[in-house]
Amino acid sequence: MDSNENTHSLFDCNSCFLNRLGILSLNESDRQKICGKATQLHFKKSESILKQGATSTSIGFLHKGIVKFTYQKDPKKNYIMTVVSGPKLIGQANLFFKERNIFSIIAVEDCDICFLDNRDVMGVLANNGKLLLAIVERSSDMFQSSIFNFISLAHNHVYGRIADILVFLWENVYLNSEYDFTLSRKEIAEFAACSHENVISVLSNYNKEGLIGFEGKKIIIKDLKKLKEISKNG
Amino acid sequence: MDSNENTHSLFDCNSCFLNRLGILSLNESDRQKICGKATQLHFKKSESILKQGATSTSIGFLHKGIVKFTYQKDPKKNYIMTVVSGPKLIGQANLFFKERNIFSIIAVEDCDICFLDNRDVMGVLANNGKLLLAIVERSSDMFQSSIFNFISLAHNHVYGRIADILVFLWENVYLNSEYDFTLSRKEIAEFAACSHENVISVLSNYNKEGLIGFEGKKIIIKDLKKLKEISKNG
DNA sequence: CGCGAGCTTGACGTTGTTCAACTAGAGTGG
DNA sequence: CCACTCTAGTTGAACAACGTCAAGCTCGCG
Numbered sequence: 001m002d003s004n005e006n007t008h009s010l011f012d013c014n015s016c017f018l019n020r021l022g023i024l025s026l027n028e029s030d031r032q033k034i035c036g037k038a039t040q041l042h043f044k045k046s047e048s049i050l051k052q053g054a055t056s057t058s059i060g061f062l063h064k065g066i067v068k069f070t071y072q073k074d075p076k077k078n079y080i081m082t083v084v085s086g087p088k089l090i091g092q093a094n095l096f097f098k099e100r101n102i103f104s105i106i107a108v109e110d111c112d113i114c115f116l117d118n119r120d121v122m123g124v125l126a127n128n129g130k131l132l133l134a135i136v137e138r139s140s141d142m143f144q145s146s147i148f149n150f151i152s153l154a155h156n157h158v159y160g161r162i163a164d165i166l167v168f169l170w171e172n173v174y175l176n177s178e179y180d181f182t183l184s185r186k187e188i189a190e191f192a193a194c195s196h197e198n199v200i201s202v203l204s205n206y207n208k209e210g211l212i213g214f215e216g217k218k219i220i221i222k223d224l225k226k227l228k229e230i231s232k233n234g
Numbered sequence: 235m236d237s238n239e240n241t242h243s244l245f246d247c248n249s250c251f252l253n254r255l256g257i258l259s260l261n262e263s264d265r266q267k268i269c270g271k272a273t274q275l276h277f278k279k280s281e282s283i284l285k286q287g288a289t290s291t292s293i294g295f296l297h298k299g300i301v302k303f304t305y306q307k308d309p310k311k312n313y314i315m316t317v318v319s320g321p322k323l324i325g326q327a328n329l330f331f332k333e334r335n336i337f338s339i340i341a342v343e344d345c346d347i348c349f350l351d352n353r354d355v356m357g358v359l360a361n362n363g364k365l366l367l368a369i370v371e372r373s374s375d376m377f378q379s380s381i382f383n384f385i386s387l388a389h390n391h392v393y394g395r396i397a398d399i400l401v402f403l404w405e406n407v408y409l410n411s412e413y414d415f416t417l418s419r420k421e422i423a424e425f426a427a428c429s430h431e432n433v434i435s436v437l438s439n440y441n442k443e444g445l446i447g448f449e450g451k452k453i454i455i456k457d458l459k460k461l462k463e464i465s466k467n468g
Numbered sequence: 469c470g471c472g473a474g475c476t477t478g479a480c481g482t483t484g485t486t487c488a489a490c491t492a493g494a495g496t497g498g
Numbered sequence: 499c500c501a502c503t504c505t506a507g508t509t510g511a512a513c514a515a516c517g518t519c520a521a522g523c524t525c526g527c528g
Contacts, residue, residue, distance in 0.1 A: 071381075071385055073385070073389050077389055079385055079388045079389060081381075102378065102381070125367070126363040126364055126367065128363060129359055129360040129361055129362060129363045130360055132363055132366055132370075133359065133360065133366065136366070136370055143377055144336065146381070146384075147315075147336065147380070150380075150384040150387070150388075151305050151307070151313060153384065153387055153388060153427075154313045154384075154387060154427035155307050155311055155313060155427070157515070157516090158516075159515095184474070184475090185474075185476095186474080186475095193387075193388035194516075194517085195516075195517050195518075196474090197475095197476080197477085197516095197517080197518085197519095198515095198516065198517075200475065200476060200477085201476085201477080204476080204477095391483070391484090392483080392484070393483090418506070418507090419506070419507065419508095420506080420507095428484070428485085429484070429485055429486075430506090430507085431484090431485080431486085431487095431507095431508080431509085432483095432484060432485075434508060434509085435508085435509080438508080438509095469528100470527105470528090471526105471527090471528085472525105472526095472527090472528105473524105473525090473526090473527105474523105474524090474525090474526105475522105475523075475524075475525100476521100476522085476523070476524100477521090477522085477523095478519105478520095478521095479518105479519090479520090480517105480518085480519085481516105481517090481518085481519100482515105482516085482517075482518090483514105483515085483516080483517090484513105484514090484515080484516095485512105485513085485514075486511105486512085486513080487510105487511090487512085487513100488509105488510095488511095489508105489510095490507105490508080490509080491506100491508075491509100492505105492506090492507080492508100493504105493505090493506090493507105494503100494504085494505085494506105495502100495503085495504080495505100496501105496502080496503080497500105497502085497503105498499100498500090498501090498502105
């Protein structure tokens with residue numbers, strides 16, 4: 001229909017964060033400066049949106065889709081810092097971590113993303129504190145969820161961390177107690193910082209205990225309360 | 235000489251981040267708004283500067299001293315996210331993580347801190363994008379070092395993590411290859427997310443292998459290269 | 469039909485925690 | 499001045515958590 005080409009019909013700019021925020025504090029000339037040169041792209045599952053180590057020149061608005069933020073230590077060792085679903089601003093951390101991207105952003109499901117040029121954005125931000133503040137607050141959300149994930153890493157055993165992750169995915173990414181489990185076992189392992197065999201055995205334990213269920217590719221969270229208890233008690 | 239009372243002589247405002255930055259972008263009236271009502275306090279080792287869960291109304295400039303950022307899961311389980319030495323801006327994350335502090339800040343050594351009221355700062359920031367950007371960049375530094383620590387947590391064994399921590403403390407906190415080891419073994423354990431017995435045995439291994447040495451309270455980093463290798467190889 | 473990627477399971481060894489016992493120094497009170 | 503206690507540091511042994519390895523399974527795709 002549409003989304004398999006890189007140059008396709010316009011996104012719905014009304015859903016864009018910048019535009020909705022614009023009602024509050026972005027005047028037409030600033031909006032033109034930022035959005036005028038915007039590039040709209042489609043990414044397929046597992047395509048790399050932004051590469052760790054590269055110098056980034058743009059931030060993006062994720063209209064639709066799911067992406068993961070990963071840090072690669074060596075070709076064999078990936079770590080997933082967080083997973084995010086649109087609509088949401090992504091990559092803005094690189095406005096502040098200036099030199100080089102410290103992590104990659106990779107599509108977990110097909111994504112529609114609108115890219116804005118860093119310099120255009122920064123030019124407007126220097127004179128628009130309110131907009132900058134709004135962006136910073138949204139970045140903080142991402143950091144905060146990463147930090148909670150890290151803390152779970154520091155304090156919990158794998159059995160608790162995976163419970164954490166399932167709850168996180170429900171509440172922040174898939175937004176439904178039943179969701180197509182588009183993250184592979186290996187990706188969950190990279191998120192929980194453990195082996196994929198371990199993920200499998202923990203999931204099958206949850207399954208036996210009736211906390212979750214599987215239907216084909218779908219996972220069904222059956223007992224949120226108990227999962228939260230498990231994540232609390234380690 | 236002076237610093238054991240809470241109301242003592244003025245700090246050296248020339249060393250303050252805001253003031254040095256002021257040369258660039260802070261005019262006198264804004265500086266007055268922010269610094270006019272500043273409160274100057276002295277904290278002793280192990281005193282709590284900012285409490286997790288409290289609603290914070292101020293950010294601080296750490297003139298002198300060392301502080302740790304800790305997250306407490308329950309009374310028995312602390313995790314140290316990062317350690318920071320002055321002069322440096324601290325607590326500014328709470329400008330953005332608005333609701334409640336997600337971590338505590340506690341003095342590791344005696345500290346001199348100048349507190350600024352959140353609302354005063356925010357009022358100025360809304361109209362001064364450059365200052366906000368400068369503050370955000372400094373916050374990012376702290377996040378970045380936390381993130382690297384977390385990644386070490388995710389990928390490395392304790393043997394590598396503690397090497398990481400020793401190097402981090404040298405390069406970012408004590409700024410000397412020989413330093414008074416004011417962090418206890420238990421605190422290192424909370425930083426590395428392991429048991430304190432484990433810290434002890436790893437440190438005594440490093441010692442046996444000639445990578446580090448002890449002289450009373452002092453620790454001496456003897457072989458930085460090997461420590462870095464160890465931290466890289468897990 | 470055959471091949472490869474992702475998934476699953478169990479056996480086994482390593483890493484790290486917990487527990488218990490011991491040491492040394494610092495503070496307190498008679 | 500000595501006995502007491504409290505805290506930080508240290509060591510080793512038993513045990514649990516977790517990773518690695520090897521084998522087999524299923525499903526989609528060429």
